[in-house]
Amino acid sequence: MTNLLEARGVSCSFGGLHVTRDVNFKLTAGDRVALIGPNGAGKTTLVNLITGDIAPSEGQFFMGGDEITGLSIPDRVRRGLVRTFQTTRLFANLTVADNVALAIMQRKRITRRFFSSSTELPEVRAEWSEILSHLGLDRLAYRKVVELAYGQQRLIELAIGLALHPKVLLLDEPAAGVPHDEAPKILEAINRLPPDIAVLMIEHDMDLVFKFARRVLVLAAGRLIFEGSPDQVTADHEVRRAYLGSYADARRAT
Amino acid sequence: MSEIVATQVPHKRSIPFGQEAAGALSIIVLGAIGYFLYPDDLAFLTRLIGIAFLVLSLDLVTGYCGVATLGHAAQFGVGAYAAGIACVRGITDPIALLAIGVFAGTIMGLISGALITRFRGLPQLVLSIAVGQLVAALANKLSWLTGGSDGLSGITPGKVFGIFNFDMYSRTAFLFSLGVLVIVFVLLQRFVRSPFGLMCRGMKDDDLRAKMIGVSIYPRLVVMYGVAGAVAGIGGALTAISTGVVGLDSVSFERSAEVLVMLVLGGAGHLWGALAGTIIFMIFEHIVAAANPFHWMTLVGLLLILIVVFAPRGLIEPVLSLASRFKRKGEAA
Ligand SMILES: Nc1ncnc2c1ncn2[C@@H]1O[C@H](COP(=O)(O)OP(=O)(O)OP(=O)(O)O)[C@@H](O)[C@H]1O
Ligand SMILES: [Mg+2]
Numbered sequence: 001m002t003n004l005l006e007a008r009g010v011s012c013s014f015g016g017l018h019v020t021r022d023v024n025f026k027l028t029a030g031d032r033v034a035l036i037g038p039n040g041a042g043k044t045t046l047v048n049l050i051t052g053d054i055a056p057s058e059g060q061f062f063m064g065g066d067e068i069t070g071l072s073i074p075d076r077v078r079r080g081l082v083r084t085f086q087t088t089r090l091f092a093n094l095t096v097a098d099n100v101a102l103a104i105m106q107r108k109r110i111t112r113r114f115f116s117s118s119t120e121l122p123e124v125r126a127e128w129s130e131i132l133s134h135l136g137l138d139r140l141a142y143r144k145v146v147e148l149a150y151g152q153q154r155l156i157e158l159a160i161g162l163a164l165h166p167k168v169l170l171l172d173e174p175a176a177g178v179p180h181d182e183a184p185k186i187l188e189a190i191n192r193l194p195p196d197i198a199v200l201m202i203e204h205d206m207d208l209v210f211k212f213a214r215r216v217l218v219l220a221a222g223r224l225i226f227e228g229s230p231d232q233v234t235a236d237h238e239v240r241r242a243y244l245g246s247y248a249d250a251r252r253a254t
Numbered sequence: 255m256s257e258i259v260a261t262q263v264p265h266k267r268s269i270p271f272g273q274e275a276a277g278a279l280s281i282i283v284l285g286a287i288g289y290f291l292y293p294d295d296l297a298f299l300t301r302l303i304g305i306a307f308l309v310l311s312l313d314l315v316t317g318y319c320g321v322a323t324l325g326h327a328a329q330f331g332v333g334a335y336a337a338g339i340a341c342v343r344g345i346t347d348p349i350a351l352l353a354i355g356v357f358a359g360t361i362m363g364l365i366s367g368a369l370i371t372r373f374r375g376l377p378q379l380v381l382s383i384a385v386g387q388l389v390a391a392l393a394n395k396l397s398w399l400t401g402g403s404d405g406l407s408g409i410t411p412g413k414v415f416g417i418f419n420f421d422m423y424s425r426t427a428f429l430f431s432l433g434v435l436v437i438v439f440v441l442l443q444r445f446v447r448s449p450f451g452l453m454c455r456g457m458k459d460d461d462l463r464a465k466m467i468g469v470s471i472y473p474r475l476v477v478m479y480g481v482a483g484a485v486a487g488i489g490g491a492l493t494a495i496s497t498g499v500v501g502l503d504s505v506s507f508e509r510s511a512e513v514l515v516m517l518v519l520g521g522a523g524h525l526w527g528a529l530a531g532t533i534i535f536m537i538f539e540h541i542v543a544a545a546n547p548f549h550w551m552t553l554v555g556l557l558l559i560l561i562v563v564f565a566p567r568g569l570i571e572p573v574l575s576l577a578s579r580f581k582r583k584g585e586a587a
Contacts, residue, residue, distance in 0.1 A: 077468035089463040091456040103467045111449040129263040141263045
């Protein structure tokens with residue numbers, strides 16, 4: 001099976017702090033992988049490395065057979081590598097529809113057009129309209145993003161990711177901050193994705209992890225310490241010590 | 255993919271070309287007021303229109319893309335000099351001179367953009383000043399071409415469309431400028447709502463987000479600078495044609511700073527803001543500076559402080575939010 005994404009010996013440090021240590025993994029077509037680990041384990045940093053937001057001090061990334069380590073962020077996106085942000089990064093002063101429409105138009109290569117009225121292009125409109133109504137955001141389509149509640153903004157983050165038709169989708173805690181009754185929409189949206197793409201989700205909510213993942217990667221102190229099925233993960237002693245214990249603590253705290 | 259048929263979001267209710275029509279009509283009405291009620295001030299109003307192009311141009315890069323610049327007069331000045339020099343050397347057709355201004359402005363815009371948008375924040379601002387000063391210095395030094403500190407004079411354009419002579423009351427110049435403004439404004443209204451324009455606004459909000467949907471920021475900013483250069487170049491060329499002279503003031507730092515003040519006053523990020531800022535500032539200046547030049551600067555200072563404190567996003571913002579509240583109420587009813 002083809003590797004959609006591969007990390008080989010990736011390390012990264014900020015100053016003297018080693019945040020990512022010799023990370024190796026592969027994502028293949030159809031993968032549904034959860035990346036878990038305690039706060040500060042380096043999960044978001046790993047996503048930043050994959051997408052090119054920061055450069056690794058060692059190691060390489062590959063998509064298909066091609067090395068992408070040196071490519072710019074937009075070049076990677078054009079190859080189908082898409083992420084969402086843990087703390088939302090949206091076009092705050094544009095409407096919800098415009099946020100998603102820009103992603104669609106960029107994918108379709110029509111953002112170089114100078115004179116057509118943008119959001120209402122029929123082929124674009126049909127798409128954002130569908131994405132937004134699946135996520136329950138349709139009534140907010142013409143509202144500015146800054147006016148919305150944080151939970152709603154989190155879903156727009158996902159909507160943009162979906163609009164880009166990813167081959168590899170990296171979701172950084174998509175459910176964090178989303179109201180509990182809205183959270184199932186995230187799984188529904190992922191289940192509607194084409195089966196042959198790879199999805200990697202960082203998530204602290206273990207219920208969601210179990211519903212979503214067929215494979216789990218555990219990151220602790222920058223190192224991948226475990227890889228296996230969800231059931232194996234819960235059974236593993238080291239993982240419990242490194243992560244699930246603190247997860248239980250976190251649960252109690254909130 | 256899925257069996258669920260998604261409900262379609264209802265279309266935004268809007269009249270096709272409504273905004274463009276409103277834009278064109280408003281400018282024509284304002285122009286008519288000026289033409290019929292203030293026939294003695296047409297030379298001044300023509301200059302105002304010329305500057306309006308520069309403020310609109312600045313709005314494209316500053317208001318829509320978030321580029322900080324204090325050297326934007328360069329685009330205007332280069333357009334003015336290009337048209338002026340061409341006219342002195344024998345190309346007198348006003349339309350051709352406009353085209354020359356547009357061309358020169360575009361080139362200057364692309365060069366400025368390529369330099370300035372490589373950087374962000376303070377370095378960007380400093381670089382924009384440097385580029386502006388460089389152009390000003392060149393305009394001064396190349397006096398055999400530009401007339402140096404004496405200015406370039408003897409610009410006598412031919413008839414518009416071969417029919418309308420430029421008269422001493424500036425009637426032709428005013429109407430010609432107004433006509434060009436209407437066309438450019440309508441085109442800009444479409445441009446800022448186009449996919450390209452919308453993406454620029456997105457990039458201004460969050461450039462990392464823009465990169466993460468696959469956008470290369472830098473080339474877009476350079477292109478935007480080119481468009482802005484074209485618009486400023488039109489303003490420069492029109493001013494050269496209608497006043498018959500081009501001076502160093504057209505590329506000066508003061509000019510760059512002044513138009514930034516106009517833009518902030520009116521409201522950056524709205525074409526109407528740019529226009530409103532120009533009109534208010536220039537008329538204010540015209541009246542007050544004529545009475546007392548010293549007071550003028552004091553009043554500008556005061557005015558700016560008031561704006562920044564009470565309407566930090568410009569005078570147009572409260573008007574627009576009032577209008578949208580009105581509209582929402584109308585839709586709810
Ligand atoms: N740009 C940076 N400069 C310096 N240190 C950083 C930077 N980014 C992250 N770090 C540090 O790297 C470590 C890992 O951070 P990261 O955000 O990747 O963790 P995480 O696993 O995503 O945590 P969380 O579950 O809280 O989201 C943290 O100690 C953090 O302070
Ligand atoms: Mg994180």
